[in-house]
Amino acid sequence: MTAATITTLVPDSAAAPVDRPEYRVYDHSITLDGSKLRAGVWFHGNREDKATGDRLPFDEWLCAPLHVDAVTRNEGQDGDYGRLLRFRNADNRWLTWAMPNELLAGKPDSILAVLLSMGLDIDYKRRSQVCQYIASQHPKRRVIAATSTGWHTSELFIMPRQNIGTGDAIFQSEAANGDDYRHGGTLSGWQANIGARCEGNPLLALSVCASLAGALLFHVQRQGGGFHIVGDSSTGKSSAILAGASVWGHGEDFKRTWRATGNGLEGIASQRNDTLLALDEIGEADPREIGAVVYAMANGTGKARASRNGAARAAKRWRVMLFSSGELGLSALMAEGGKRSRAGQEIRLLDISARRTYGAWDNLHGMAGGREFSDAIQRASVTDYGHAGPEFIRQLLASGDADKLPQWLASMGAKFPSASGQESRASERFALVALAGELAIKFGVLVIQPGTVQAAMLELFDVWRAGRGEGPSEDRQILRAIADFIARHGDTRFSGADDPHGEARDRAGYWEDAPSGRLFLFNRPGLEEAAKGYDLSRVVLALDSAGAITKREAGRAQVTKRLPDGTRPKLYFIDPAKLEPET
Structure with missing residues (x-):
């Protein structure tokens, strides 16, 4: 034949x-x-x-x-x-x-x-x-x-x-047949039942406008990143996730949960390229893997894998805005798995508190309570959906202003002051969401007052900064880790410097009393263990930033101390009162 x-x-x-x-x-x-x-x-x-x-x-x-x-x-x-x-x-x-x-x-x-x-x-x-x-x-x-x-x-x-x-x-x-970008109902229905309710509700505005902001990443040439809404159960966090998902598709179907493998999330992210990756219930994630997953989702690159013949296969790539929710923040969840969160992870997925006036909400738009408001958002997300995102794209193309987006982002970013490089990266993400929201208002996709989204993002940025504290995230983590080590082991792994043979299991150092209070004299292995996961030079930099090293020799952070038994160990003199200045 x-x-x-x-x-x-x-x-x-x-x-x-x-x-x-x-x-x-x-x-x-x-x-x-x-x-x-x-x-x-x-x-x-x-x-x-x-x-x-x-x-x-x-x-x-x-x-x-x-x-x-x-x-x-x-x-x-x-x-x-x-x-x-x-x-x-x-x-x-x-x-x-x-x-x-x-x-x-x-x-x-x-x-x-x-x-x-x-x-x-x-x-x-x-x-x-x-x-x-x-x-x-x-x-x-x-x-x-x-x-x-x-x-x-x-x-x-x-x-x-x-x-x-x-x-x-x-x-x-x-x-x-894996198309989740479906639509139902009407754009006007979505505008009335979700879009209009962004007025006076910063978290709802964040969800909707972060979803739209994913479509701007290509034009402003930025990697992805996202926001993680943290709060108690039944406060409205999941409703906010559904609102963001409804921008591009059916709220329930477009949303995913963290209960997936890293490989599975890579596949979902590649299907959500230039839009939103909405993930509910971070508590379902593996705390041992969540840090690596956050890096991958924000950086937009999947794992390198080999084909059957051993050649490298093309890795999946994507740009997405990540919007997440859970009862635990990223660092708390990682701690459950015995891991310590890195500043890079915390900056890529910003923890935002859901503790507002009525659960996650501030303006109930005439409804009886927060529960009723959340229920209304959930119903709307599966009734009128999948229109706002495509319409935003159509209006952006029709405007002919896509090439101006980098300039507009820089102008918006100037309104979000930052004190460090890490804060600058976070502030730019809030600015990008604000820009997307204000453009949506200009295009008629969001029918609310101009300036509403910008004001909401400035408020949330201030809330995030206040919750985070000042200085680099690594400094706070290192200082907290050393303070926790002293609290746990100060009586068992240290002894008085005038009694070097006193009881101290797995000695981490000594202590001595000073006019300002008790000082802890760490040996090198003890300090490395207390701040496990950080290079010792970075640990010293953090201690110096807090003024926690009280004595030092020229050119080094240690002091050679002569003990009663004649030994001369090199020790780090640390004042625990300087490790947690807020107390």
């Missing part, structure tokens, strides 16, 4: 003569050689009659109408090749799927599972022939394949089932 070819027919009551063997697609039922054939993909072949040796024609129906309209590939024409499939499902709807060619390298199941789940009727006995048919087609049309959602160029924003802007490209994925 020679390779089969396809001839696409204009629907007609009678088919043109067949050059067997041949695949054909009929969008309507036709008559061929006196036989009526239903719509679909047919294989017209010949089989040999064993008795006579004659070749007898036969016709096999494979599936409902399924066209291979184009070959897809990346702009460099050196990868991501695939087929653009167009087919009619069981509900008489025409659907498309940009199928990666790499699926043809495996068993037919991976292709058939997607087509069947999307409603394509397939003859079960001939299901493998459907994949043979797809592989045999080589259309002349070429289409750019986009392997992630979001901005493909500065003029084209790609979603699984719609493109916004100008350009010929299509989203290509192994899972064609």
Whole structure:
């Protein structure tokens, strides 16, 4: 049997003569050689009659109408090749799927599972022939394949089932039915039931506008990052998550939870590129892995992995705004797993308190209480959804001002004062959310007063700074760790310097009384253990910043002290009162 070819027919009551063997697609039922054939993909072949040796024609129906309209590939024409499939499902709807060619390298199941789940009727006995048919087609049309959602160029924003802007490209994925960017209800309904209620509710404004801000990351050339809403159970945190999710899709379906592996979250993040990654209940995350996951989600790069032949596979990449909630903050959750949070992690995922006037809310907009307000937000997120984000993109493109976004961000950032590099990174994220919110007001996506979002973000930034404290985060963590070590072991692992043989299990140093109070004289191993995870030079820098080292020799942070037994250890003289100045 020679390779089969396809001839696409204009629907007609009678088919043109067949050059067997041949695949054909009929969008309507036709008559061929006196036989009526239903719509679909047919294989017209010949089989040999064993008795006579004659070749007898036969016709096999494979599936409902399924066209291979184009070959897809990346702009460099050196990868991501695939087929653009167009087919009619069981509900008489025409659907498309940009199928990666790499699926043809495996068993037919991976292709058939997607087509069947999307409603394509397939003859079960001939299901493998459907994949043979797809592989045999080589259309002349070429289409750019986009392997992630979001901005493909500065003029084209790609979603699984719609493109916004100008350009010929299509989203290509192994899972064609994984589109969470659905919409329901109306934009006006969302504006009335969620958007308008941002007025007077900084946390609701943060959720909605952080969701919109994900679409600006491409233009301002910034990595992602996010916010973590911390508060007691049943305060409205999850409702805020749902409000942000409703900007791009169905609130419940677009939202995810932290109960996933790092690999699973990578896949979700790549599907949320240039939008929002909404994750509820951080308490469900593995406290031993959460720190690495936060780094990955914010930095936008997945793990490097090897293919079957050992070659490096392309790592997933994304840009997302992360919006999270939970009863514990990041550092508290990591502590449960015996880990210490790093400043980089805390800056990438900013803890924001949900302790407002009525749970997470301040303005109930005429409702009886915080619970009723939360319920209303939850209902709206699954009634009117998926409109605000796409409309924001359309208005941004229509304005022609996308190239001005870096300048506007710098101008907005100047309104968020910061005292350190870490604060500067946090302030820029608040400024980006404020910029997105004010643009949404300008575009008519948010129907609230201009300046509302900017004022709300300035308030939340001040709340975050007050809760964080002054100075670099590492300094506070180091000082707190040493203070905690002294509180736990001051009576068991230290003894008086005038009695060096006094009881001290696993000695960490000595103590001596001074006019200002008791000083703890750490030996080097003791100080390294107290601030485990930090380089000793960084520990000394933090102690110096607090003025906690009370004695030192020239050129070093230690003092050589002569003990009664004649030994001369080098010790760090630390005043515990300086480790926690707030007390």
